[in-house]
Amino acid sequence: PEKWFGVVSLFPDMFAPFTQQGVIGRAVKSGKLSVDTFNPRDFTHDRHRTVDDRPYGGGPGMLMMVKPLTDAIQAAKKVGGENSSVIYLSPQGKPLDQAGVQRLAGIDRTILICGRYEGIDERVIESHVDDEVSIGDYVLSGGELPAMVLMDAVARLVPGVLGHKASAVEDSFTDGLLDCPHYTRPEVLDGQSVPDVLLSGDHEKIRQWRLMQSLGRTLLRRPDLLNHLALTEEQQRLLEI
């Protein structure tokens, strides 16, 4: 496949609907994307198949037990290769944005470690992890949903995964701006009309209107996005109006 993900998770069944449905389901079925799961529980040897362990220094909560975790990472590397890039999903990681997604899309084989409980031993991060990534400033009960968020965002950039070729490049955030509003039938919905320009057939006018909407929304809703942005001459001109 174009893109391989090895996912280390105590709950591999969570990934079944993700890999079977919709755009991602089609990408997997057509062989453009491949997702293999590696469960630390399969690398236990005691009768209770223990995967958690107590934190040094005490306190509430448990950590993932080191040996089943590192054995699962090793098993993933055997499939993806020793050069696979290893990412640990955690709220302490670098916040994921579309630029980060584009960088990850350039890597063929990526191993995602999904934490559970209070997380994993810091030394496993130091010795096994290349990048620690967060999907936002909130705490989830495990890294599985963040792993799916990352894979979904990356997979959409794999050539051929999105039906319409332009969809990935015309997306919100590809130019660093929020998306423009969209309209479909009927022309009048509960008294609300579709903007006239979209019915005009003037494609240059429509392009300018959409750009104006994107700039206006970004300015109103996410002015922070405009700070680090290199606006085109046209975008600057439209913003000054």
Ligand code: ADE
């Ligand atoms: N695990 C728990 N919360 C997370 C978050 N916000 N981002 C990435 N991994 C997480």
